[in-house]
Amino acid sequence: MLNSISKSFLLVLGLALSIGVSAAIPVKVVVVSMFETGDVTGDQAGEYQLWIERQKLDKVFPFPLGAYDLHMNEAGVLAMCTGGGVTNATASVMALGMDPRFDLSKAYWVIAGIGGGDPLDVSLGTGVWAKHVVDGDLLYEIDGREIPKEWEYGLIPLGAKEPNQESTGWTVDTIVYNLNPQLVDWAYQLTKDHPVADTPAMKSFRAQYKGFEQAQRPPFVTIGDTIGSSTYWHGELLNNWANDWMHLHAGKDSNFMTTNMEDNGSLTALHRLAKSGLVDTQRVLVLRTVSNYSFPPPGKTAAWSTTAPYPDKGMPAIEAAYGLGSRVVQALLGDWDKYKTTIPGK
Numbered sequence: 001m002l003n004s005i006s007k008s009f010l011l012v013l014g015l016a017l018s019i020g021v022s023a024a025i026p027v028k029v030v031v032v033s034m035f036e037t038g039d040v041t042g043d044q045a046g047e048y049q050l051w052i053e054r055q056k057l058d059k060v061f062p063f064p065l066g067a068y069d070l071h072m073n074e075a076g077v078l079a080m081c082t083g084g085g086v087t088n089a090t091a092s093v094m095a096l097g098m099d100p101r102f103d104l105s106k107a108y109w110v111i112a113g114i115g116g117g118d119p120l121d122v123s124l125g126t127g128v129w130a131k132h133v134v135d136g137d138l139l140y141e142i143d144g145r146e147i148p149k150e151w152e153y154g155l156i157p158l159g160a161k162e163p164n165q166e167s168t169g170w171t172v173d174t175i176v177y178n179l180n181p182q183l184v185d186w187a188y189q190l191t192k193d194h195p196v197a198d199t200p201a202m203k204s205f206r207a208q209y210k211g212f213e214q215a216q217r218p219p220f221v222t223i224g225d226t227i228g229s230s231t232y233w234h235g236e237l238l239n240n241w242a243n244d245w246m247h248l249h250a251g252k253d254s255n256f257m258t259t260n261m262e263d264n265g266s267l268t269a270l271h272r273l274a275k276s277g278l279v280d281t282q283r284v285l286v287l288r289t290v291s292n293y294s295f296p297p298p299g300k301t302a303a304w305s306t307t308a309p310y311p312d313k314g315m316p317a318i319e320a321a322y323g324l325g326s327r328v329v330q331a332l333l334g335d336w337d338k339y340k341t342t343i344p345g346k
Contacts, residue, residue, distance in 0.1 A: 024103040028076030028336055029329050031055075032093065032111040033321075034262045035084045040068060045315070047113045048081040050322040055079070055329075065095035075333055078102065082262060086137065086230045090265035097273035104273075106340050108283040108332055111266055112325035114317040115226065116259035117290030118239060119212045124202045124293075125219030125316045127324045128226070128257045129188050130286040132250035133177045135264040136229030136242070144237075153241045157248065164244045176249040177267040180282045182345030184223060187285050190331055191324045192221045196289075201311040208297035215293065219316070221324065224257025225250060226288050228264035235302035236295040258288040282343055287325055291317035 033047035040049055048068065051057060057071035057079050067083030082092035097104060117126060140156040147154040151163055158175075159167030196219040209215035227242050246256035263286050273279045291314035296305035310317075332339050 025072075025101060026076065026103045027072075027078045027107040028340075029078070029332055030096070030104065030107050030109045031077060031079040031325065031329065032109060032113075032266060033079065033081045034089065034113045034260075036068065036081050040071075040081070044313075045318060046081075047318055047321060048079065050318065051077075051079045051326075054322065055326065061101065063095070063099075065099075066092045070096070076336075077329060077333070078107075082266065085261050086228060086265035088265075089262035090269045093266045093269035094272065097269060097278050104279050105277065106283075107279065108285070108339075109270065109279070110285050110287065110325050110328055111263060112287040112321040113260065113262070113289075114291040114314055114321060115288035116234075116292050116294040117288075118242070118257050119209050119215035119293045119295065119297075120239075120243075121214050121224060121255065121257045122222065122290050123215050123217045123219055124206055124290050124311060125196050125198065125320050126217075126290045127191065127194075127196060127219075127221040127320050128224040128288050128290070129184050129191075129222070130226045130258070130263070130288065131179050131181050131184050131223060132225040132246070132254045133179065133263045133267050133286055134225065134227045134246055134249050134254075134256075135175045136227040136233070136245065136259075137231065137264070138172055138175050153237050155238075155241050155245075163241070164248060166248065174264075174268050174271075177264070177271065177281075178250070179284055179286060180343065180345070183282070183285060183343055184345075186345035187287075187328050188221065188223050191327050194221060194324055194327055196221065196320045196323070197316050199312050199316055202316060205311045208300070209293070210298055212297075219290070219320065222257070225254045226258040226260050226263055226286060227256060228260045228262060230261060232261065232306075233259070234294060234306040239295045242294070258290065259294055260288055263288075285328065287321060289317040289320040289324070 036046035036048040059072045061070040063070045068081040072078045082089040142154040158171040159169030274281045
């Protein structure tokens with residue numbers, strides 16, 4: 001017997017085949033969120049809910065191959081929630097990209113969610129547009145208690161012999177994804193003066209980071225780079241690894257600023273889909289807004305700060321992800337006759 005998911009999928013497939021691929025719905029912008037808390041409307045918001053409610057994404061498409069149903073509006077904005085983690089993101093984005101109900105060939109992708117932030121570069125609530133997305137899972141690892149005394153950490157590049165060493169052996173070609181720099185610059189210029197909310201709880205938390213000038217700033221908007229990993233890593237030594245890892249794979253002009261648990265999976269799926277012309281990876285933006293720092297303040301341990309509650313439960317960062325992302329979405333929609341064929345920044 002077919003279970004409910006199988007029945008739903010067959011229903012979706014049947015409907016798609018009945019209308020024909022030629023009748024696929026043209027999508028202008030795909031908004032990608034990663035998690036939701038509770039229902040998708042009407043309660044405490046996660047990353048998905050604000051888009052559904054504020055962009056009036058009233059048309060619901062069953063999406064049995066994804067974590068949540070898809071939501072769309074008449075303006076051409078389609079939103080999805082991948083579910084947390086690299087594997088969920090990869091599977092969900094791939095499923096959407098292959099869904100015959102939608103024409104995504106001209107769609108812009110705005111991946112917008114919260115993440116950890118390097119206190120050397122950013123403060124709570126800061127919005128960071130990425131030019132490089134780097135995979136933080138594809139490596140060798142040995143327990144820190146067993147590393148040679150001259151090593152700072154026990155994370156080694158594939159095909160290398162020690163940390164922070166270029167590969168001379170086997171590796172894979174999906175560790176780094178370079179986004180369209182002109183499009184990223186355009187998004188940054190559009191949003192760099194957009195107000196990002198500050199709160200007493202955020203001010204109190206960042207005041208602990210004495211000696212870290214950027215961490216103590218009010219929230220701002222910048223360009224930086226992000227590392228995705230299914231492991232929620234934390235601490236000053238691993239933060240040093242993240243900075244080394246970014247430079248090793250994305251070049252010395254890169255700058256690790258945010259952590260995430262999905263973006264490398266989403267980019268892997270998008271690049272696979274692009275091979276068949278289903279999507280255009282030159283139209284992809286990645287925004288992470290800082291809900292927490294990636295290592296503790298002076299006087300606190302990594303064990304303490306790994307699980308410390310996010311100030312205001314991370315809502316300022318969730319609001320910032322929506323506010324900055326929606327500004328870009330509205331700009332794309334507002335001049336769609338141009339941006340359908342010409343990517344901003346060119």
